Amino acid sequence: MNIIFKTYICKKDKIKGFTLIELIIVIAILGILSAIVIPKYISYANSSSETACLSNRRIANSTYLMYLANGGLIIKDNYSGTSFLVNSGDLYDEVSCPSDGTFSWIVDSDGNAYISCSVHNPSKELGDIVLETMFNLFDLLKGKTDTEKATILGINNNNFSNDTYRAYILKNDFNGTWPTLSVDLPKKYEITINGSELKIMPFSNSKDLSDPVIYASTNTGNSWNSPVFYYPGKGWYIHKNSYNVYTGVTFSSYTGTDIKNLIDSKPSEWESLK
Structure with a gap:
């Protein structure tokens, strides 16, 4: 012009x-x-x-x-x-x-x-990566005897649980450190706690270990509550209450599919992190 x-x-x-x-x-x-x-x-x-x-x-x-x-x-x-x-x-x-x-x-x-x-869109990629490491482990254990599974996981019992799966992945796939959610997202939505980083982790419920929840939290221990979850193929979501305040969801009884259903069925309670 x-x-x-x-x-x-x-x-x-x-x-x-x-x-x-x-x-x-x-x-x-x-x-x-x-x-x-x-x-x-x-x-x-x-x-x-x-x-x-x-x-x-x-x-x-x-x-x-x-x-x-x-x-x-x-x-x-x-x-x-x-x-x-x-x-x-x-x-x-x-x-x-x-x-x-x-x-x-x-x-x-x-x-x-x-x-x-x-x-450049790191968090979505990392959510997929953590999920993929779980699927790779399930494929590795498929068809193995309990003794063979225990050998692979490095345990001396048959405790095939979320804890042993997480320990294996943390050591073998992530070199002892869970990946960090993009620093821009926590700052933008003010969801960091005491300056801590949000780490991306898997959780497998005992009712279906092969359907893991992917979430982000500052607590890398056995604390199954977080406001931030990954929806495969869509991205990260944060949960909020009726007062529009970000609140955690206790997911100890949930599978990955359960989390997706929660997001799909109650979209007003979830905000997409972009």
């Missing part, structure tokens, strides 16, 4: 220039144009950064798979930072997020690598 600004001549003194009213009009027009153009530019820049970030993560992940195919050992340590394997063999280089996000590399017990970014 081409805008032509005309310079008017005052007949009285023949001096070229804008009157006060004309200046106000020009400033108003520039303000309107800024309101239209700048957000679109920012949106475009954000979209471009997200695309570049995703591309860099795919490069790192694809090259890691090639590294395995060429006889490389599974990288069992989980990484945070911007240095990732981008060439097969022993060659390393830098891949990073254009928006200065922090990459987290999580490798499950099968050697599958998952790379998330702290800026």
Whole structure:
């Protein structure tokens, strides 16, 4: 759109220039144009950064798979930072997020690598990752005898429960530290407690261990109450009461399907975290 600004001549003194009213009009027009153009530019820049970030993560992940195919050992340590394997063999280089996000590399017990970014939709990805680690464990235990299951889980009894499953995943898939919910979400919704981070964790109810709840909490122990839950395929939700205050839900008797049904059946009590 081409805008032509005309310079008017005052007949009285023949001096070229804008009157006060004309200046106000020009400033108003520039303000309107800024309101239209700048957000679109920012949106475009954000979209471009997200695309570049995703591309860099795919490069790192694809090259890691090639590294395995060429006889490389599974990288069992989980990484945070911007240095990732981008060439097969022993060659390393830098891949990073254009928006200065922090990459987290999580490798499950099968050697599958998952790379998330702290800026670009990380929480949804991490919710899926934690859920996937549970499913991988169930597949690993399927068809095994109790003795074989105990050996895999590293226990000396037949306590095949939520506690032993969580302990196995925490050690073997997350290197002893549960992944953190995106720092932007707790700040935005003021749901941190004493500055603690919300950790993403699984919970399997005894009535159906294969249908886990994925939730986020500052308490990483056996406390089955939280306001924040993951709905697979949709994202994170926070529970609130009739006074619009965020409140926890006790889920010790719930499965993942139960949580989804709660969100679907009472949408007014849940807010999507975006």
